[in-house]
Amino acid sequence: MASVFTKAAAFVGPVLIVALVYWLGHNHAEAKGRAEMLALKIGWEEERRENAEAYGKALANALERSRREMERANAVSAAYAENRKKHAKEADALKRRIRHVAANSSHLFSSDFVRLYNEAIGLSGDALSQALCALGPAGEAGTAGTSGAGQVDLFSGVSEADLLEHMVRYGQRCRKLEAQVTGWQDLEKTWQ
Numbered sequence: 141m142a143s144v145f146t147k148a149a150a151f152v153g154p155v156l157i158v159a160l161v162y163w164l165g166h167n168h169a170e171a172k173g174r175a176e177m178l179a180l181k182i183g184w185e186e187e188r189r190e191n192a193e194a195y196g197k198a199l200a201n202a203l204e205r206s207r208r209e210m211e212r213a214n215a216v217s218a219a220y221a222e223n224r225k226k227h228a229k230e231a232d233a234l235k236r237r238i239r240h241v242a243a244n245s246s247h248l249f250s251s252d253f254v255r256l257y258n259e260a261i262g263l264s265g266d267a268l269s270q271a272l273c274a275l276g277p278a279g280e281a282g283t284a285g286t287s288g289a290g291q292v293d294l295f296s297g298v299s300e301a302d303l304l305e306h307m308v309r310y311g312q313r314c315r316k317l318e319a320q321v322t323g324w325q326d327l328e329k330t331w332q
Contacts, residue, residue: 209331216323216324228312241301241304254298
């Protein structure tokens with residue numbers, strides 16, 4: 141009997157040792173795998189946190205830059221509106237002065253003068269300009285055309301007051317455009 145037990149112990153002993161070593165190895169490998177998986181999860185979470193922080197900082201910077209640009213745009217807009225008010229007041233004052241100056245003058249410009257003036261400001265193809273040039277004195281129909289040999293230079297019916305009032309409107313337009321361009325240039329400087 142002792143030999144059966146000895147044989148059984150000789151067989152079971154190594155099997156138990158192998159099972160114990162396998163169990164210990166399996167537990168060790170499982171614990172090591174869990175630790176590595178936990179380390180990976182911690183790394184991923186750390187990376188996600190860093191990405192979220194970087195995104196938050198970028199978003200905060202973009203919002204701050206947008207706020208500054210909006211403030212600058214509002215300032216440019218306010219300056220433009222103020223310029224328009226100033227120009228309107230100046231135009232009103234000029235119009236009052238024109239009435240005073242025109243009251244003492246009865247000068248009318250020739251149709252050739254009006255035609256050249258319109259060409260100089262880029263209105264040479266304007267139908268109104270052509271119609272004015274086709275009218276004779278006091279708005280009567282006459283012969284239009286350019287001045288030349290044998291032709292009479294007709295009056296256009298445009299007075300000094302008309303010309304000055306046009307210049308006030310044209311000046312306002314030029315100043316408005318200049319203020320717009322200057323405002324856009326100022327705004328562009330903040331974007332660079």
